[in-house]
Amino acid sequence: MRLFEASHVFKHDWATVSLANWRKYPNDKTPHVRHVEILNQEVDETTGVLRTERLIMVRQNVPALVRKIFGGDTSYVLEYSEVDPAKQTLVMQSQNMTFSNLLSVGEHIVYKPDPENPAHTIFTQSAQLKASTALYRFANKIEDMCWNRFQDNAHFGKLGLEQVVSVILAERQAMMVSQVSE
């Protein structure tokens, strides 16, 4: 079992970053994320919490050996999230469904305002990578490869989110300009 942990401070407020999270795909930094479908979505009438379930289809370029072991390069991930607008938290939990008998990848993500600077947003990510013992001597190698790929994807994911934030900020700017000129 290997654990991947990372955190990052986005220099934008939580409302903007959490919106960018929903608009994150597609972006040109994460071409491996091919489809994102919203399967279920509702607001809890009592608490005001937004609950969402998404299906994510990922296609990774992987070495031929890995493709052979796993029988393909396309995988499906299920993600459940809750957004509490009062507490300003966005919490997401996801799990791969394809090949999960060989390699299980569970990921937990939180976006919340930085307590030291409420105009910034703290992103924390942790993932548990667990290869099946059925892979014998390949298990450690597969976990290592997956961990490295996870690290790369996490890096490009951050860049992708920043890109989407820039688009949102540019849209707001354009809207303000058009309102002023009206």
Add this chain to the structure above:
Amino acid sequence: MDSLGAECTPLKHKYDACFTKWYSEKFINGERSNDCAAVFKEYQACIRKVLVDRGLTKMIDDARPTIGSVFAASADDRHADADASAKK
């Protein structure tokens, strides 16, 4: 971003646009309205059919507890899955 099922893409785009507007203008400010419910229902019906056709619904149902999802399989999906496997 296109939908997994090409036939659902127009509905998905319509829903994405509605959701983005609602999320940034209302939800984030504490409003609990449900502006996009009608278009979501249409999009959801479309994508559910795609999931059944591709045999993905059981896999999704099985994964729900591991991520703490509060959503449950709809009775329609279970029947559709049974129908699909009966045909095979």
